[in-house]
Structures are given as structure tokens and as C-alpha cells.
Amino acid sequence: MTGTERPPNNRDQQPEEASPPRFAEDQFYRALAAQRRRRVLYYVLEEGDSTVAELATVPAGWEATTDGTMKGPEDRRELRLELVHKHLPCLADAGLITYDVAAGAVQCGSFHEQVAAIIRQSIRADQPADS
């Protein structure tokens, strides 16, 4: 699943050259202002529908591989709480994901390809040597 097929969203049905209206929203930039959130968003963008459990694991794995340590149950629990109370609501408010709290399910929101490009670039900027 790639970022090219999305359910239509009137606000983003603009010609390629025009910037998505989202780029003028503070909420959008706030959503991208935390590394863990960018990583969660990137994962959902590239891998599709996910769960709270998996989205708590992915940033933990990301940090484990970056700092070379093992993340234990407490680390994971803390991350999961942060996800549920902070990151997912923030991403959902910015319309970047849809978050079904009861089901613990997360889907990628619908947004312009330029937005997807920014998300990917923010992750690439983080990596020391791009693959």
C-alpha cells in the first residue's frame, strides 16, 4: 500500500501546484513537532492501518536500534500511555490519522501527496546515512 490511493477529501482537491491549505495550519506543524509522532505517522503512511499496540512498539524499536539498548516492559508501557494520551489525539486533531479509541485502531488520514512528501522527508532528515 502506497500513499497514492486515498479516499477523496474536498479540501485537498487542489491542482498539484497549489499548496495544501493544511500548510497554513498551526495544528499541522504542532503534529509534526515531536519525533515520536513523526515516526508513528510515517509508519502508518507507509504500512497502512495499524493498532495502538503496534504503534507503541514501532517507536520503541526505533529508539532501541538508535541507542543500542533494550526497551523493557516499563518503557513500552510509558510509550503506549504517551501515544494514547498525547500523540494519537494530536495527530487525529490535525486530520493526519483517524483514531478509533474503542477499537485501538489507527488509519492513515487523507491528505495531499505534498504532505506525505514532507512526512517522508522529515524521517529521512533524521537518518544519519540515507539508504
Add this chain to the structure above:
Amino acid sequence: MLGSLIDERRDRDYHCTIYRRGEPPDIERWLADRGIVTEARLLPPHGPDPFIEITVDEEVVGIIGIEAIEGLTEPPIIRPGEDNKWSAGYRALFELLDKTVISGMNRRELLAVSREIEDRAFRTGSGTLRASFQTFSTFESQTAVYRTLAAETGLDIQVYGVEDWTPPAISGITYHADDAKRLEPYWALAYDGGPDRTQACGLVAEELSDGYTGFWTSDAAVVEEIATRLDEAK
């Protein structure tokens, strides 16, 4: 007996998920060969390096990078106290697979885990270390290591086994001949941690037709059970 310690842990709901983007890493195959079911999940192109998540009864036990534990499927056999660049990763694996029943292990793997236990005992320097290598003739290959352990620490060392060889008298080591051969199928170690129960660790494995099946643990209560059963069998 020792066998029941293994049996009562077989049914734990143990799950490994390996997040990767290309070929399966060695550890995936290693786990599968040892009877541990793994699942693979794909990582995006610019995402994290491959990592593994282990859950037991649906609780996450640990998450670690594959690179940190790579190479440990062919563990080096170190001498207790020796500096080992794989130590941190190997200890992580030790912790991740705590009380997990692993099948098809070979002697080299048992030795590597045994070294981990002996190394902790060596570094702590006191307490009781119990070891059963099935027969005294198998212990023969470990004599040098155990001489060091006895000479350089205050450990109280108890060695069990079928007496098919006469071990040398070493101060600090007490031998228990297993005349009834009740311990013969089992390779087992138990270190009580001495003054620090958090250093307790143990291993119990049964020799079967396809290799050794057993588990290791840092759970002090379980280590005590291993120690008790070794004592009872003598």
C-alpha cells in the same frame, strides 16, 4: 524432578515479532529451529533498523535491535570474568528468553549459557553455584574453568553427576555422585546470587534425541527450585 520444571513451562504463550525489510535475519531462523514461533512485519524504507519484540502471555517482555543480538546465534565461549564484547547483547537475549522452553539446543549453546551463569557467579564472588553436567566425564572438560572459579572466588561449588570418572579434589568444590543416575539426562546449573538475589540465575535442559530441551532464568525463585531438585536427587 528436574523434568517437570521444563514441562510446566512449555505452554506459555510466547510470541516473537521481527520487524524487518529484507531477508530474515539469522535470529529468525535460530528461533524457529528451536521451536519458538516468530512472525515477521515489514518496515518502511526510511524506518528503523530491524528489531525484535518478544511478548509472553501478551505482555511485552522486551524490544531490542537485531544488530545488538546478531552473532549471538554462534556465541563465543568465554572464560568467566573475561571481557566479552557480546556480553551486553547476550545478556539481553538471556533476559528476553527467560523461562522460555527452547528445544533442539546443542552442547555449544548450553555451554554458552552456562558460561553466562558462571560469569555472574564469578563476578559476584560468593554464594552457592550448583552444576550438573550429566556425567563427571563431561565435567572433565570444564575442570579448568571450575578450578578458576574455586580458586579466585569465595563460591561454594557443588558438582553433581554420574561417577564415570574420578574428578580431582579441588578446594571449594564438593562432588555428589549420582548413583541412581536420576540426573543423567539433565544439564543444570543454579547460582543463588550470593548476597544479591538479583544475580541469581540458572539453567535446566534435558537431553533428547533432537538435542537439548530446556530453559534458563534469572528468576530467583525458579533458580531455587532447580537447586532444590539437584540436592534432592543426590
